[in-house]
Amino acid sequence: MNYNWDWGVLVTAPYFGWIISGLGWTLAVAACAWLIAFTLGSIIGIMRTTDNPVARSIGAGYVEVFRNIPLLVQMFLWYFIFPELLPEAWGTWVKRGIPLPEFWTAVVCLGTYTASRVAEQVRAGINAISLGQKQAAMAIGLAPMQVYRYILLPVSYRTIIPPMTSEFLGIFKNSSLALTIGVLELTAQTRQIEEYTFQGFEAFTAATILYITVTFIVMTAMAVVEKKMAIPGMISLGAK
Amino acid sequence: MIEMKNVSKWYGTFCVLNKCSTSVAKGEVVVVCGPSGSGKSTLIKCINGLEPFQEGSITFNDISVGDAKTNLSKLRSRIGMVFQNFELFPHISVIKNIMLGQEKVLGRTTEEAEKRGMELLHRVGLSEHAHKFPGQLSGGQQQRVAIARGLAMDPVAMLFDEPTSALDPEMINEVLDVMVELAKEGMTMMVVTHEMGFAKNVADRVIFMDEGRIEEDCTKEEFFSESRGERAQLFLSKILHH
Numbered sequence: 001m002n003y004n005w006d007w008g009v010l011v012t013a014p015y016f017g018w019i020i021s022g023l024g025w026t027l028a029v030a031a032c033a034w035l036i037a038f039t040l041g042s043i044i045g046i047m048r049t050t051d052n053p054v055a056r057s058i059g060a061g062y063v064e065v066f067r068n069i070p071l072l073v074q075m076f077l078w079y080f081i082f083p084e085l086l087p088e089a090w091g092t093w094v095k096r097g098i099p100l101p102e103f104w105t106a107v108v109c110l111g112t113y114t115a116s117r118v119a120e121q122v123r124a125g126i127n128a129i130s131l132g133q134k135q136a137a138m139a140i141g142l143a144p145m146q147v148y149r150y151i152l153l154p155v156s157y158r159t160i161i162p163p164m165t166s167e168f169l170g171i172f173k174n175s176s177l178a179l180t181i182g183v184l185e186l187t188a189q190t191r192q193i194e195e196y197t198f199q200g201f202e203a204f205t206a207a208t209i210l211y212i213t214v215t216f217i218v219m220t221a222m223a224v225v226e227k228k229m230a231i232p233g234m235i236s237l238g239a240k
Numbered sequence: 241m242i243e244m245k246n247v248s249k250w251y252g253t254f255c256v257l258n259k260c261s262t263s264v265a266k267g268e269v270v271v272v273c274g275p276s277g278s279g280k281s282t283l284i285k286c287i288n289g290l291e292p293f294q295e296g297s298i299t300f301n302d303i304s305v306g307d308a309k310t311n312l313s314k315l316r317s318r319i320g321m322v323f324q325n326f327e328l329f330p331h332i333s334v335i336k337n338i339m340l341g342q343e344k345v346l347g348r349t350t351e352e353a354e355k356r357g358m359e360l361l362h363r364v365g366l367s368e369h370a371h372k373f374p375g376q377l378s379g380g381q382q383q384r385v386a387i388a389r390g391l392a393m394d395p396v397a398m399l400f401d402e403p404t405s406a407l408d409p410e411m412i413n414e415v416l417d418v419m420v421e422l423a424k425e426g427m428t429m430m431v432v433t434h435e436m437g438f439a440k441n442v443a444d445r446v447i448f449m450d451e452g453r454i455e456e457d458c459t460k461e462e463f464f465s466e467s468r469g470e471r472a473q474l475f476l477s478k479i480l481h482h
Binding site for chain 2: 133140
């Protein structure tokens with residue numbers, strides 16, 4: 001293979017700046033999308049565990065729609081189709097009126113998609129709690145909302161820390177799809193460096209290492225959180 | 241205090257309660273016994289609306305439990321309940337378990353709730369365990385905490401659903417002692433249990449259930465004499481021989 005290795009390109013202006021800015025946008029997309037995913041996903045997941053049949057079907061419908069359409073297709077639907085379905089003035093506002101339309105479209109797309117997955121984790125966490133716990137909470141007179149607030153959610157969120165960590169890592173990595181609608185995040189910047197310098201190996205190696213570093217930091221932090229949140233006296237297989 | 245008239249309940253086509261009628265007067269201690277699957281737990285869970293029922297009526301101090309307009313949370317806060325598996329909340333300390341309902345339902349301040357909680361823990365002999373978590377206590381200790389949690393709401397009646405069935409034999413008495421003391425203080429109690437010693441000691445009445453029906457509902461003297469029905473005799477002969 002005839003390839004001129006040049007690792008120096010990574011620290012040369014403007015490429016170094018591109019990588020840093022790309023990483024910044026990747027983190028920004030992932031963090032904003034996670035806020036939507038966590039909040040909306042929790043609400044949808046809780047709705048699926050209530051006794052209200054309407055809430056349950058809305059929750060089930062949401063999950064089935066958003067997790068069964070490929071993420072890339074959802075990205076295009078949000079970016080190209082959604083604004084056209086709105087009244088014209090709104091559509092124009094979504095396309096050009098808001099600052100950074102590509103960024104916010106990517107955030108909404110990733111957030112709503114991941115919310116469907118978070119919802120299923122939250123539902124599983126709540127359903128893993130025995131009926132007796134819910135009955136005991138109701139028996140002391142807690143209203144349904146209080147039963148969730150003080151008993152079901154604090155316990156279930158602890159249970160689902162490991163899969164929720166996976167979901168966050170998922171949203172972080174899936175943010176690379178935002179390049180397809182023009183967000184200059186890490187993967188997009190990496191491709192741009194390749195196109196300008198033909199040093200694709202170096203650029204993609206750098207991107208890979210950055211992705212792995214961030215996921216490693218998140219994993220380590222979540223392992224600490226899991227330990228801190230562990231309930232004293234609760235013996236489970238994971239408590240070793 | 242508790243009036244139950246012709247209460248029936250089905251799971252699908254399976255009838256778990258079949259026209260059950262009984263009543264519990266203020267200060268009365270009623271023991272409910274019967275074979276597994278006879279509907280005892282379901283019966284007492286209907287009283288505070290934890291289990292819905294399809295027919296008949298239950299009133300608690302003249303408030304209808306089955307009425308959709310009844311504020312069930314408010315009603316439940318006045319009836320203490322103790323479960324077979326304790327059901328303490330695992331993620332908060334023992335004292336917080338006892339304070340939660342006082343603060344969030346009765347609106348007591350943290351100081352009031354803690355003071356009352358410590359009094360009750362002292363009473364069930366567990367004040368030194370206040371800041372432990374439920375998972376760090378033995379079964380008998382957990383069940384005593386659960387009783388304290390029920391009492392913290394200053395209930396007018398207490399329901400016990402097989403409170404000693406999940407306990408090691410040596411821990412049964414520490415829980416029964418607390419219950420006997422409560423009964424002697426005049427607490428209105430409905431207790432699902434197989435502890436016939438407890439029934440003989442403090443019960444005013446005994447209800448015997450089989451296949452969703454109340455087969456016997458009589459004073460404990462009548463129940464433990466020979467005048468009881470065949471099914472109840474068979475049941476007693478089986479559980480008393482060991």
